[in-house]
Amino acid sequence: DAGVIQSPRHEVTEMGQEVTLRCKPISGHNSLFWYRQTMMRGLELLIYFNNNVPIDDSGMPEDRFSAKMPNASFSTLKIQPSEPRDSAVYFCASLLLPGNEQFFGPGTRLTVL
Amino acid sequence: AQSVAQPEDQVNVAEGNPLTVKCTYSVSGNPYLFWYVQYPNRGLQFLLKYITGDNLVKGSYGFEAEFNKSQTSFHLKKPSALVSDSALYFCAVSAYGQNFVFGPGTRLSVLP
Numbered sequence: 133d134a135g136v137i138q139s140p141r142h143e144v145t146e147m148g149q150e151v152t153l154r155c156k157p158i159s160g161h162n163s164l165f166w167y168r169q170t171m172m173r174g175l176e177l178l179i180y181f182n183n184n185v186p187i188d189d190s191g192m193p194e195d196r197f198s199a200k201m202p203n204a205s206f207s208t209l210k211i212q213p214s215e216p217r218d219s220a221v222y223f224c225a226s227l228l229l230p231g232n233e234q235f236f237g238p239g240t241r242l243t244v245l
Numbered sequence: 246a247q248s249v250a251q252p253e254d255q256v257n258v259a260e261g262n263p264l265t266v267k268c269t270y271s272v273s274g275n276p277y278l279f280w281y282v283q284y285p286n287r288g289l290q291f292l293l294k295y296i297t298g299d300n301l302v303k304g305s306y307g308f309e310a311e312f313n314k315s316q317t318s319f320h321l322k323k324p325s326a327l328v329s330d331s332a333l334y335f336c337a338v339s340a341y342g343q344n345f346v347f348g349p350g351t352r353l354s355v356l357p
Contacts, residue, residue, distance in 0.1 A: 136288075165345070174349045175289075175335065188344070223288055230341060231296050233279055236288035 136237035138224050144243045150212040153240045156205055157226030165234060166199055166209050167223040175223075181207065182229065214244045247272040247338050249348035257354045258326050266321040266351045268336030278319040279337040280310055283350075289335060295319060306330070326355045 137156040225234040281289040293304025
């Protein structure tokens with residue numbers, strides 16, 4: 133298996149633009165997580181899905197952020213409009229519930245100018 | 246609700262010496278405990294986990310961790326540190342394998 137796949141790996145955009153981050157979890161996994169990592173705030177859980185259903189989105193910072201999982205093999209995290217403070221590395225992770233470890237993707241480094 | 250504390254932001258150890266990275270947790274119910282490592286510009290990599298059974302868990306790259314229920318701790322250890330072990334280490338806890346919470350991370354520096 134190729135592991136968790138994220139695209140793009142790097143994204144540079146201007147303030148106010150829409151940004152879409154993509155994630156393909158490991159085949160057969162039934163839970164998917166989106167995290168954000170910054171130097172100031174560390175690793176933050178934004179949202180997670182079980183069987184494609186959002187379970188907890190309390191970590192989504194504000195309405196500008198939205199996430200979808202239309203099927204078991206694809207998820208998106210969208211920021212509209214983007215702001216400089218959204219600059220961070222965004223990770224996607226998947227796992228097979230219950231009791232197993234998460235597998236992380238390589239991350240998307242987002243820079244909002 | 247679960248929580249994880251990693252009391253040390255930074256741990257420095259000389260190459261060849263034993264290392265310990267500390268983790269304490271709080272969870273309702275049976276804890277599932279994990280350690281991850283992150284190298285620069287990489288995603289987190291799984292090292293080891295405790296679900297049930299023997300309190301001493303062995304994982305990748307010679308790391309091990311000891312589950313201590315009375316002290317609610319899950320410290321990461323290695324008998325002999327390598328310079329290549331220098332990285333950011335995260336402890337994580339979940340209740341019954343769901344609702345994962347990660348600690349703030351501990352930066353390990355192994356000095357040659």
